Amino acid sequence: MQSIANLRKEYKLQALLENEVAENPYEQFSKWWEDALKSEIEEPNAMTLATSNMNIPSARIVLLKEFSEEGFVFFTNYNSHKGQELAENPRACLVFFWKELERQVRISGQVKKVSSAISDEYFDSRPEGSRLGAWASPQSSVIGSREVVEENSAQYRKQFNDGNIPRPPYWGGYIVIPAVIEFWQGRPNRLHDRIQYTLQEKGSWKIERLAP
Numbered sequence: 001m002q003s004i005a006n007l008r009k010e011y012k013l014q015a016l017l018e019n020e021v022a023e024n025p026y027e028q029f030s031k032w033w034e035d036a037l038k039s040e041i042e043e044p045n046a047m048t049l050a051t052s053n054m055n056i057p058s059a060r061i062v063l064l065k066e067f068s069e070e071g072f073v074f075f076t077n078y079n080s081h082k083g084q085e086l087a088e089n090p091r092a093c094l095v096f097f098w099k100e101l102e103r104q105v106r107i108s109g110q111v112k113k114v115s116s117a118i119s120d121e122y123f124d125s126r127p128e129g130s131r132l133g134a135w136a137s138p139q140s141s142v143i144g145s146r147e148v149v150e151e152n153s154a155q156y157r158k159q160f161n162d163g164n165i166p167r168p169p170y171w172g173g174y175i176v177i178p179a180v181i182e183f184w185q186g187r188p189n190r191l192h193d194r195i196q197y198t199l200q201e202k203g204s205w206k207i208e209r210l211a212p
Helices: 025-038 081-088 116-125 128-136 146-159
Strands: 046-052 057-063 066-068 071-077 091-098 103-113 171-185 193-199 205-210
Touching (some): 025 171, 071 081, 071 116, 128 146
Antiparallel strands (some): 071 171, 171 193
16 A cells, blocks of 8 residues: 555646736636646546635535635525624635646635625526525535435425426525635656735735745
8 A cells, every 4th residue: 555655746837927827816717727727637626625714624626606806605594504604704715726737726705795686696596406405405404314315305396396496595596706716736856836916005906926
């Protein structure tokens, strides 16, 4: 059995230099996002979401559903563990890891709920099964068995048998509004490139290189 300590990969695909990055981190993210799409990475919108209840941090994978210069949007159950933690401490960190491109992006900032209209629009675009699932699952709650959610799903399918499935009041979107965005490009000998953007008071971004 191979030792975990001996598992290594040499990163050597590309470089990330200060004179090549965009002045705006959203533009830089868009460039990397397009690269990820062209590379046909499976679920490039999968990202780690780290939250904290002021004492204990927690993390899980969620899916990015929209990004713009306003921030990065995902959707979930407001009563879930992450929803409860964000209610207590509305700050979070997102991490994208595109291993095929040897790239990572870290985004830290404040979190706010998106408008009801945005949540409604996205919810209505989801497949029927996903909309029913939002009603059927008391996300993060302890349940007795798999049958609980299956029975809930059947119940709500019967309740909404006309196909009109409204968004649950406890389900919707959040937007992460970045204060810091770091772009990481793998390089040989673990001397990776790390470029950090930090939001300044007047809305400009300070660009700095971090040691690997």
